[in-house]
Amino acid sequence: xxxxxxxxxxxxxxxxxxxxxxxxxxxxxxxxxxxxxxxxxxxxxxxxxxxxxxxxxxxxxxxxxxxxxxxxxxxxxxxxxxxxxxxxxxxxxxxxxxxxxxxxxxxxxxxxxxxxxxxxxxxxxxxxxxxxxxxxxxxxxxxxxxxxxxxxxxxxxxxxxxxxxxxxxxxxxxxxxxxxxxxxxxxxxxxxxxxxxxxxxxxxxxxxxxxxxxxxxxxxxxxxxxxxxxxxxxxxxxxxxxxxxxxxxxxxxxxxxxxxxxxxxxxxxxxxxxxxxxxxxxxxxxxxxxxxxxxxxxxxxxxxxxxxxxxxxxxxxxxxxxxxxxxxxxxxxxxxxxxxxxxxxxxxxxxxxxxxxxxxxxxxxxxxxxxxxxxxxxxxxxxxxxxxxxxxxxxxxxxxxxxxxxxxxxxxxxxxxxxxxxxxxxxxxxxxxxxxxxxxxxxxxxxxxxxxxxxxxxxxxxxxxxxxxxxxxxxxxxxxxxxxxxxxxxxxxxxxxxxxxxxxxxxxxxxxxxxxxxxxxxxxxxxxxxxxxxxxxxxxxxxxxxx
Numbered sequence: 001x002x003x004x005x006x007x008x009x010x011x012x013x014x015x016x017x018x019x020x021x022x023x024x025x026x027x028x029x030x031x032x033x034x035x036x037x038x039x040x041x042x043x044x045x046x047x048x049x050x051x052x053x054x055x056x057x058x059x060x061x062x063x064x065x066x067x068x069x070x071x072x073x074x075x076x077x078x079x080x081x082x083x084x085x086x087x088x089x090x091x092x093x094x095x096x097x098x099x100x101x102x103x104x105x106x107x108x109x110x111x112x113x114x115x116x117x118x119x120x121x122x123x124x125x126x127x128x129x130x131x132x133x134x135x136x137x138x139x140x141x142x143x144x145x146x147x148x149x150x151x152x153x154x155x156x157x158x159x160x161x162x163x164x165x166x167x168x169x170x171x172x173x174x175x176x177x178x179x180x181x182x183x184x185x186x187x188x189x190x191x192x193x194x195x196x197x198x199x200x201x202x203x204x205x206x207x208x209x210x211x212x213x214x215x216x217x218x219x220x221x222x223x224x225x226x227x228x229x230x231x232x233x234x235x236x237x238x239x240x241x242x243x244x245x246x247x248x249x250x251x252x253x254x255x256x257x258x259x260x261x262x263x264x265x266x267x268x269x270x271x272x273x274x275x276x277x278x279x280x281x282x283x284x285x286x287x288x289x290x291x292x293x294x295x296x297x298x299x300x301x302x303x304x305x306x307x308x309x310x311x312x313x314x315x316x317x318x319x320x321x322x323x324x325x326x327x328x329x330x331x332x333x334x335x336x337x338x339x340x341x342x343x344x345x346x347x348x349x350x351x352x353x354x355x356x357x358x359x360x361x362x363x364x365x366x367x368x369x370x371x372x373x374x375x376x377x378x379x380x381x382x383x384x385x386x387x388x389x390x391x392x393x394x395x396x397x398x399x400x401x402x403x404x405x406x407x408x409x410x411x412x413x414x415x416x417x418x419x420x421x422x423x424x425x426x427x428x429x430x431x432x433x434x435x436x437x438x439x440x441x442x443x444x445x446x447x448x449x450x451x452x453x454x455x456x457x458x459x460x461x462x463x464x465x466x467x468x469x470x471x472x473x474x475x476x477x478x479x480x481x482x483x484x485x486x487x488x489x490x491x492x493x494x495x496x497x498x499x500x501x502x503x504x505x506x507x508x509x510x511x512x513x514x515x516x517x518x519x520x521x522x523x524x525x526x527x528x529x530x531x532x533x534x535x536x537x538x539x540x541x542x543x544x545x546x547x
Contacts, residue, residue, distance in 0.1 A: 023080040024053040030083075030116040031076055034109055036289065041076075045288040047263050048209045049073050052280050059277040062187035063201040065284040065320035067291060070187045074157045075110060077185060078137060083120055087154035088136045092172050094163035096141035102159075103127045103139060140172075148172045154179040161188035162196035162513075190322045192497050195515035198322050204272075204279025209286065211266035214258075216250035219269070222285040223248065224319055230298040243298035245285060259288055283319045309500040309508045328498040330474045335490055338473075340480035344391050352390070352408050353534050355526025356401065358416040358424065363492075363519035364401070365527045366391040366408050369534070380447055382469055382531055388480045392489045392520060398427040405431055412534030414438045414526040417458060428457035436533055438526055449532065461529060467496060467512050470528035471521065492520035 020026045024043075031041035043050045046069040052062070053076060064070045074091070081087040093099050111117045111124065123131035128147075130137040140147045142164035148171050156176055158164065176182035188197035210219045226248040232240035245254040254262065268280060284292050297318065304314035308325035315323035351369040356362050370386040390408060395401065398420070405413065415424050417437035428435040437456075440463035444450060447465055452458030473479035474493065495518040503509050514521070 020080075020084055022054045023077055024050050026080045026084060027053060027076045030114060031079070031110070032113040033072075034113055044260055044264075046072075047260075047266050048268070048280070048282050048286065051268050053077065055278050057276060057278040058182065059184045059204070060186070061197065061200045061204050061277060061279040062185070063190050063197045063279065063281040063320055064187060065282065065287075066189055066317040067289065068282055068284065068287060068320075071106065071159060074159055074185055074187060075106060077183075078155065078157060079110075079117065079120070081155040081183075082132045082135045082137060085154075086135055088138070088152065089155040089157070090138045090140065090148075090151050090153040090172065090175050091157045091159065092140050092142055092148070092164070093159050094142055094165075096144070096147075098160070098163075099139045099141050100127050107137075107139075142168050142172070144168075145171055148175070151175045152179070154182045156182070156184045158184075158186040159188075161186050161200070162191045163188070164196075166196065189316050190320065191316060191499050192324055192513055192515060193322045195322075195513060199515065200277075201279045201281065203275070204277040205275050206271035206279050207268035207281070208271070209266050209280075209282050210269045211263050213247040213250060213252075214254070214262045215247055215252040218247070218249050220247055220249060221269075222283065224283070224285070224297075224301070227254075227285065228294060228297055228301065229253075230301060232298070233302075235299055235302050240298050240302075241295050243294040245294050256294055259286075259292075281320055283321075284317070307508075309502060312500040313502070324497050325500060327475060328500075329496065330471055330494050332490075332494070334474040335481065335485070335493065338477055338479050338481045339485070340388070340482065342388075342480075342482055343484045344389075344482045346390075346482075350411075351531070351534050352410050353527050353530035354401075354404060354408070354410045354413040355523040355528070355530055356413065356415040357519040357522040357526065358418065358420050359517075359519050361394040361396060361519075362398070362401065363394050363523045364392065364404060365389065365520065365523040366404065366410065367527045369531055381535060382447065382528060385531060386478045386480075387473065387528075389482060389485075392486060392523070398423045401427055402430065405434070410434070412436075412530040412532075412536075414459065414530040414533065416522065416526065425457065434533070436530075438529060449529075459529070459533075464498075464511050466525050466529060467521070468498070468510075470525040471496060488517075489520045491516070492518050493524065496521050 020029055027041040033039060033041055037045055049069050052073050062070045078089045078091060081089055093102055111121060121130055121132045128139050138151050138153065145168055148168060153175050156172065158169065173184065176184065186197060186200050190196065190198045208221050210221045213220045222245060227245050229244050229246055231242040245256060246252060247254060263286065285297055286292060290296060300314045300318050303310040311325060312323050315321045352366065353369065354364060354366045356364055367387045368390055372384045404410065411434065413435045415427065415435060415437050417424055417439050424437050428437055435457060436459045439458065439460045441450065441460035444460065444462040446462065447469065448462065450460040495514045495516050496512040498510050499513050501509050
């Protein structure tokens with residue numbers, strides 16, 4: 001090819017790019033997809049994505065079921081911003097590991113099948129920084145504050161918002177504050193109410209995808225359970241394969257084999273039309289993939305009735321809805337059932353512990369313990385003990401904790417090590433051997449305790465396992481509460497919700513998520529952990545031998 005011809009083609013390519021004034025046009029022109037929907041980008045199997053691509057709102061929120069094309073939407077928006085609008089972008093994922101997986105599993109394959117994208121990016125080997133001429137794509141995990149600083153960009157993507165370090169999200173949002181024009185896109189499968197993507201979505205237009213029923217002509221939405229007819233009662237019932245979707249109005253069967261036809265009439269319908277931020281949500285019943293078939297959805301729905309992990313997966317990943325399993329959080333009824341006939345500060349026994357959670361204030365719980373006459377072999381002492389809450393409240397500094405230690409005769413105290421590490425350490429040294437600084441760690445199982453050196457005064461435990469025990473007392477009535485319990489204490493204790501899931505090997509897992517302040521819940525947890533410290537002092541045993 002001669003220089004003249006090369007110049008003509010480059011000018012033509014530039015003119016074509018400039019004529020693409022919307023992200024949907026850009027995707028049709030340049031995005032090539034791998035299997036299962038191999039070939040140039042089309043809207044046939046994901047018609048809901050077109051309107052999302054062309055949203056001009058400064059903030060767009062996608063509350064989604066899994067595998068509904070939302071990450072491809074985010075990718076296309078990112079490529080369009082860099083290629084056509086000349087904007088540097090920041091793509092945030094939950095962890096640095098996710099950032100590496102994104103580069104290898106999403107970014108690189110997109111370039112491999114698209115000649116245009118190959119020509120757009122000049123430097124791609126750096127996992128966290130992709131160069132396209134004078135513009136950049138930064139890929140970052142949410143856990144490191146330092147990695148989110150000093151990155152000026154006009155377009156931000158938060159992919160799987162609910163899995164992120166929530167306190168670092170405002171820091172990432174600041175990256176666009178210096179731009180004359182910016183846009184933010186947040187997407188995630190939801191977990192619990194008033195948290196993460198559910199909280200963000202509630203502040204938007206809250207748009208649902210409707211389509212025209214091919215039978216009655218009404219504008220309808222596929223919802224559960226109204227639109228899923230399950231033709232069996234157990235998972236291995238052969239009749240289950242006859243399950244089908246139906247119109248919620250006329251109740252006539254919707255032929256799943258022609259799904260792409262009746263969904264082609266669809267459009268988003270907002271619940272609120274006077275809000276600046278746009279929010280989009282859709283469930284997996286709309287999917288043209290096998291996972292969206294009535295049969296597979298019916299199986300998932302039946303499994304959800306049997307196991308909280310499967311129920312969480314069904315509501316979060318299949319339906320794109322929040323879900324709280326029965327018994328996953330402390331309720332008002334639980335608190336009322338644990339109420340005793342005494343007030344705070346009245347009387348105490350020999351074994352007293354204190355837990356302190358550190359935030360803007362120090363949140364304190366002081367407990368007295370009632371132990372069984374004899375310990376059952378093989379059973380942890382915490383499992384057999386009962387607790388009476390002596391005091392809960394706040395103070396402003398660690399020096400004030402000295403008074404509580406002496407007034408209540410605290411034998412063992414566990415304190416949140418972060419964020420006031422120095423002040424917490426000084427407090428521990430004032431009460432040598434009676435105070436430990438606690439960190440929640442990974443790689444620990446059950447109520448396993450990992451001790452630091454005597455000089456460090458540290459202890460590391462598994463967060464979920466200990467919260468299961470300390471908050472479980474409100475459900476099994478092994479804690480007695482005073483009549484004058486504060487409102488804040490009640491609200492904080494109710495805040496943590498146990499969320500169920502599966503690890504990479506498919507094994508059930510659990511973790512606690514809080515949408516609001518939960519300081520007293522952690523003070524309760526630290527006071528629980530402190531029992532092993534109190535007993536090791538009271539019986540001259542090493543902490544590891546208390547169990």
